[in-house]
Amino acid sequence: MTFRKTYLFFVALTGLIAFLTFQANPHFYLFNGDYDLIVDKAYRSDVTRFKTLDSSCQATAQYRYDEERTGVAPPSAQPKAKVQILKKQSPLNVDIHNASKSSPTVDSSGVYVGSDSGWFWKRDHDGNVIWSFYIPGSDNGIHGSAAVDEKKVYIGAYNGFLYALDKETGEIVWANPVGNYIGASPLLAGGALYISAETYHPDGYLAKLNCNTGETQWVSKWFRGHSHSSPTYDKENGQLLVGANSGRLFAIDENSGDTNWELQLGGQVKGTPLVWGGKVYFSSWDKHYHAYDLKNGEEVWKQYMGGRNQTSLSLVPGAAIGIANTKMGDIVGLDLNSGEFLWRLNHGDRNHQFSILITEDPQRPNQYLAWSRCKESQLCVLDGKTGKLIHNLELPGTFTSVPFAFKDKVYISLDKDAGLVILQ
């Protein structure tokens, strides 16, 4: 080969390599941690299947009971207002992390509850352990609550995995590493399973999964922040509502995962939205509760809550009243149409993490009881319409989880090492 030919060969080789490198990185992107924000496309994960166990994907119990996350227990759950402690099962949490703890989920098969230690249990209705599952991989364990259908239980953990377990045996059905962390609770709605996932950088997105195969069907676009908010289903408009720590609230199409509309608030949106009456209601660290039209994302009202808020509004059926806790140490009843305060009960507990359970009063048909933490380790039972205190009970510890009612009992997961209490 002459020098000229050699020269031409290397010039051609240089051209080829320049072409190939341009193909590999056409826009000369530089990875700086925000790379995924540039491309606006969230991670999509794969699933490991361990056994086949098909179910309807219709919830028999889940966080805040229903797809709209109303916080209202079904008519079959009617504990009396003046409950007492029936049993206490310890240990449960170890208080590694100060976020709200995993709330129990209860159906006719038993009690499903996670712990910040990483343990997830099925217990009988008296709290005795039937089977257990240990989930490692982070210091935070499990903070979300389980969703349950007639055969399987679904639980996400801070190691990023969403698991489906056989309710009867505790055997693993599938596991999908949806994100790097999961702090939220899964939602069974419209025959699918939804979960808010988080990544290291930090960012987050919503994922839709097939509840039987565990396969990821779509992932939303990036939320620009972690998502501690559990998704809520708006059946009428075929969309999911979910908040993010970037201060955004997203309305996401259930079929495509595309964003129908999004809002930018002045503070993090950590609570689970409530869907009711054509509107979505949610709290924010911008110190307000907000109501927006579900169709177009237009503001209906906002109400100042006196401080950061990450609770979820609980619905009093038949009365257009929403109940929440405030940073001012109040439990308040809000008019869901106007956002005005209807009543206020000051208990002095300024924690803004815990949400309220609503049950029908067995002694007064069509009247509802609101169950809330008050004064740290006390449980208060109020009249949902008037806010009048009916009963309060000292518990063995504080709680940031949401009480769960099943038949005539109420189950509460307490903070630190205070365990699970069963009230009747």
Place this chain on the structure above:
Amino acid sequence: MINFLKRQIQEIQHDKSLQIYGFFLSLTHIWSFLYWKRGDFFIYSQSDLNSEPLCFPFFPNCDVWRGLLSINQWSLVLWTYGLISLMVALLFLSQKKRNLAYWGFTLITLIKLSLHLSNYNFMGNYHYMIHCLSFLFLWAPHKKQIIKYFLVAFYVSAGLLKINLDWLSGAAMISPPWLSGKLLSFSLFYVVLLELVIVFGLLSSKKWLRWFTLFQLLAFHAISWHIVGFFYPMVMFSLLSLFFIDEYREFNGKIHIPSLGQNLMKGRAANSTFILLLLFWLLQALPYLITSDPSLSGAARLSSLNMFDAKTECHPLLVVHKETELIHIDRPLRSLGVRLNCDPLVYLNQAHKLCRQQQASSEFKKLSLSLFSKRVTDFEYTKVFDLQDVCSLSFPLWGEFAKGDDL
């Protein structure tokens, strides 16, 4: 056999460049000693302070063997290796003890190979290249030529691995570089050009081109120091020293450097050279023949160099199934090296150890392991493997080639 070895010794004795190169190759063992010594990496990896097995798949119970020696004994082994390496380096500079230098170098090469193979934590390109050139130096004919061809081949192989988004976007960097912005973009492209085009200048008949290329390579390794640490650049400086030795000797009129590029292109190189180069490239190609993305694999990429081709993220799923209890086992070590962080062999080793521990328990049913990985620039995780019952496998560490049991 004896004649073969005599020929090897004679080839080194008759070539001053090779004698001096023996000194520099011995230095790579001293760099290895210092690298392993630093932060007690070697002691930690070899002793029972390291609770993870981390074995090569062809030596599956290496952790049991490693446990036969105490911390102090492993420390003694390391120091012995370091001291012998130093002595061998000095012997290559001696005029009289060349036979002994050859046998000493054989010994330190075998010691390093044994230590390397006793722990998967010691995997890495630097060791791969040291082993390759040590074997060629000891046992290949036409040593000087084949070593130079191999050095060029190392760079070309590394350059090919860099034509991807991971390298070109800087995502593969293990720590932030000094450069940023457009200068970093250009530099990353230039490294590819250096390794795939400019590096052939080392084989040129033109002195200026050889020097230009050598200085480019030296600058590249010097600049990489702040990202990769001392070991990699020092190893490369030592391995490249053969070119400098020959340049120096040509400058003094002792030798004439032939055009190795032309010799190769015109088929004038020795048959053994062609065979060894072919073997090298087959070993580099092998991972691509058996796996879709070697950067996500473990055993599949053992035969090849694995440079900074990609940084990975992964989710291992290792579950112990008992009668009334499931335990998802945590990933083993938080401080694994970049290349090991998502290496299937790490998790297969962890599973293999758990199988040994759990099988005595009456509660134990099975152990399942699957691994999902992706390059940091990818948006979909790939299931690398999915083993429903690892403990039933005859060769668990080769599990990434086992047929998955996915439903």
